Amino acid sequence: MEPTAAKHSFLSNILVRLFSFAVLIFAARFAYLITVRGGSCYSTDFCFLSNNLYPNPKLRADLSYDGGDPFSGKNWRRSVDYYATIFQDLIAEGSLSLNSRALCIDTPSGEDVLALKEVGVVDSVGIFKKPSPPLVVQGNGRRQPFSGESFDFEFSGSGILEQSRRPSEFAAEICRTLRPGGFLVVHTAARDAYSFHSFLELFKCCELIRSREINGVDSSSWILEILLKKEKNPKFPALENSTLNGNAVNKCPVHGYKRELVKNAETLIMDEPLKPWITLKRNVKNIKYLTSMIDLSFKNRYVYVDVGARSYGSSIGSWFKKQFPKQNRTFEVYAVEADKTFHEEYRTKKGVTLLPYAAWVRNETLFFEITRDPSQKIMMRGKGMGRISSVQTSSSHMGDMDKIQGFDFANWLKSAVGYTDFVVMKMDVEGTEFHLIPRLIQSGAICLIDELFLECHYNRWQRCCPGQRSPKYQKTYSECLDLFTSLRNSGVLVHQWW
Template identity: 25%
Template sequence: MGPFLLSSAGLLSKKFLKPIWSTIESAQCKENINLTANVVRELTTMKMLSYDAKALCIGQRSVSAVLAMKREGISDVHAVYRPPFFPLRNRKLVTELDYEDTSFDFVFSRDLETVPVPASLVLEIERILKPGGIGAMLVSTSGSDSNSLVRSVSPVSSLLKNSSVVHVASVGEPVLVAFKRNAEDGFRFDQSPQFPADCPSVVNNKPYIDFLEPLLEEERADFERRIHYLPEFIDVVSSRKRLVYIDIGAAGHLKMKTRSWFFPSYPIDKRAFNAYFVHHNTSVLTSYVKSPGVTFIYHPGLAATKAITDPEDLEPFVEDESFDFLAWFKETVSFADFVVLKMNSSDVELKFLADLIETGTICSVDELFLRCTTGYNDCTGILKSLRSSGIFVHQWWEE
């Protein structure tokens, strides 16, 4: 008998390939439905998931996962079949989900081990989870003993920034790792913050707080011209030797050809400042490296602060646990005589502002600009609280 040949007329023909593939696909779909159902039953039993939760399934098997959740009684469930992946100069990829911050009570994915950048997927899940919300991921395991379960947690727990692992269990072959987003990982003022009696910025600027421009509920075209800058009231140039300007998340207005990197109407020439631009995108920052007097600070922790839509603007998330941004900030402002700080109202940056207040480092900031982004609704409330406590702060609108 001669050799058995596979050809277009044999097993690889469309006639045979389609039913074979349909059988495999059907088996995989059934397996995923069963796994997802096991996850739902496990978490509802543990009272970590309620049937009225707003849920999202992420990944290539999200359609069958949605079907399983609906069968188990969760009706408000959505799916992202394949989050967009953007290539970055043949290095890494970044994942972005097209959902607002704190949108879901529950997020489920099996794609941690298949996405190009696992950290980006975890960060995005944390971003869209509501405070107290549950994220659930299925990861592979090399055994069935307790040690293998512990090892399965690490790929998830090592990437979490604003959450904690709350449950681990075997659900068939893979391991379920459930984490809960911290209930207080945003920045909120319940009352006006209190500062030390000798807080320099509060003591020095208190006489001028009443001259600050009124706060606006919505943006006006002439808002910048209405601002009363601190140098209008004090002699900064002749009485201060080292002037420092720090812009956190600076890349947005750098690209605008009609504006310089500092506020055009500010009463001090930008060249008098030692300027620091802080951002997670090194390619954007380094394109402005020739700007005189500007130092660029790479802060990878800012990567989750903004939804990125232009692939050319993307930069891979690179973990750098050795860089302590708060320590850098303290050291930088400690050598300054006059400090201007501009920052956004994203969760990450507002948490940093909370750290500045808690540590008293805010007392070294003379003038603060808080950029009110559309994703945060209580920007005006924060500004009022800061002003009532003696911080010379301006409302800065999103470009």
């Protein structure tokens, strides 16, 4: 009996050892999944319970592009491999290390998080409005659920940043949670010079390391990869010579990309038109809008200011709302109009803020002339303002004047918008442009205007009276042309309006 008992004991020991070995292998595989693969199982190499490891069935269905298991699907695997290659390049150049604590921002599926773990950056996590643990926790780019200076590396791919409604808040959160000396990598489809500089303006906490064009995930499109490093002592760029709040003459920095945009604009009408009411109106069709040449993705707000707006249908409703190319952006609209005739109409217009004053170089009471029809010799009220004159004490002028309140338009503009905003302005102020434009330049407020549509008033030929010039304005067409030319030479994209 002893040999039989010994044999039974020997077999039992073998079974116990085999079972222990199997448990050890399973435990090792489980630890690998949790620490390296982020809890997901998608590989064909030694994968247990691949259909049950991921805790979010809905996400698994969403990611299953080819109808099969999402973690073995070609699109899913291709995305992970794509990001893994990107991160390996960053590791090779020293921008990312295996010891980095990494964050992927607004990643719904977590392919980039998984790629980080695969290349060895184990301490990685993603955020999205709908959590998908363990790869992605709840959060978003504008409200990161982490304390300050938590990460050594942050990544924003798939054009996430340009889709943000408030990119400045998005950037501020990155600056808050990224450690000094940490790196930020952003992938964007916007590749023009204007949007690139708009992007850099958002990240004042960082310095640019490099940018390069690379293939996107599908290999059929090109994207821009931007690498930034958070500075220990962030620099805040200012205007040349002075800040906007200074009293000295300010000069806008005219970058090469701005000169190129101005160069690509429609040509100015050099010869005075004999029928300006026809020529200038037709010229509107030739205008090359800035939004047809650039990408607006990285602007924080979109603002349209109509100076001398008159009625809502005069230009806001008839032109800006219907014809101006907005790239599907929602613009804040300001109507600057002192004539009380039009004020009531704006009370019913949603999305339009009325400033019931006259744009001027300082805050003071003004008088404007009531427009007269030269052929009928009668006063025309409500047809728009005439020349603005400074305060007068002589009562002899009061019969043809209306009193209005003027305000320092340049100061208001500086308080209302900033460099990260996209600002479009139309100005039709009955000759006051020769006062307002120099004030905008002197104060530096002109630097805040991205695109200007300016009607310049001069002693043009009259439609009613052939061979006669309008006595209303003293400036000549040549002086108007000088004004347009000087603005363009200063890097301001200005168009001749009618």
